[in-house]
Amino acid sequence: MRHAEWTLGTLCLVLSTTMALAQGKPLPPPASSGQPVMELTIEKKDGKITCAPAELRLPADTNAELRVVNHADQPVTLTIDGQFENGLVQHVDGDQGHSASEKGYTIKLNGKATLKFRTMAASERPYGCTGVNSQSDPFVGKYVLVPPAG
Numbered sequence: 645m646r647h648a649e650w651t652l653g654t655l656c657l658v659l660s661t662t663m664a665l666a667q668g669k670p671l672p673p674p675a676s677s678g679q680p681v682m683e684l685t686i687e688k689k690d691g692k693i694t695c696a697p698a699e700l701r702l703p704a705d706t707n708a709e710l711r712v713v714n715h716a717d718q719p720v721t722l723t724i725d726g727q728f729e730n731g732l733v734q735h736v737d738g739d740q741g742h743s744a745s746e747k748g749y750t751i752k753l754n755g756k757a758t759l760k761f762r763t764m765a766a767s768e769r770p771y772g773c774t775g776v777n778s779q780s781d782p783f784v785g786k787y788v789l790v791p792p793a794g
Contacts, residue, residue, distance in 0.1 A: 647757035653675070655657045671731065671762050675792045682708065686751060686773055688716040695722075695773040698785040703792035704766040707734065714739075714751040716775060723748035724771040724787050726764060735760040766791050 680703060685696045693716055701706050714720050728748060739755025753756050766789050775781035 653791050665765075674704070674762060677708045678792075679709060684710060684712045684722070685722045686712065686716050686722075687712040688718075688775070692781060693718075693720055693773050693778055693783045695771075695783050695785055699788060700724075700771060700785065700792065701788045702763050704763055704789040706763050706792055707713070708761060708763050710761070711739075712749075712751050712757045712759065714736075714742045714753065717722065717753070717754075718775045718777045719746045720750050721750045721770070721774045721776070721778050722771070725769055727761065727787070730761075732764065733761045736783050740772040748772075763789050765789065 650677065656712040674736065682700060682702060687694050687696070700710075711786045712722060725747065736759050738750065738757035739752040740757035740759075741752075749757065749759060768786060770784050770790045772782045772784050
């Protein structure tokens with residue numbers, strides 16, 4: 645009986661270790677201990693989806709929180725190339741769904757969502773807000789990651 649318990653315990657340890665490794669390596673410590681919070685508002689103006697602010701500016705390689713509110717008359721998908729992939733997303737909550745491409749999150753009509761993630765290295769890239777009923781005319785803003793303050 646002792647051998648069975650030891651074998652079962654060893655098997656559980658091996659399986660839990662294997663599953664942890666399958667999920668990817670944990671992120672290294674962030675470059676900054678702060679956790680900035682940014683709010684993004686989605687609206688429809690003059691028949692077009694708009695997101696404000698047009699420039700999302702956050703410190704690079706830092707844990708951040710993005711609070712999104714959708715006031716548009718349709719669900720809207722928020723995309724930032726590379727940011728919502730590769731294990732950078734830490735927690736998501738609210739009226740959202742991960743898009744099939746895994747490159748963005750769709751915020752429901754009149755929805756609110758909170759996205760917590762580790763920002764990427766310092767860079768500048770576009771971000772997009774695309775309405776499900778107006779996919780041919782997405783809003784494009786700037787996602788700017790600056791080196792964190794010393």
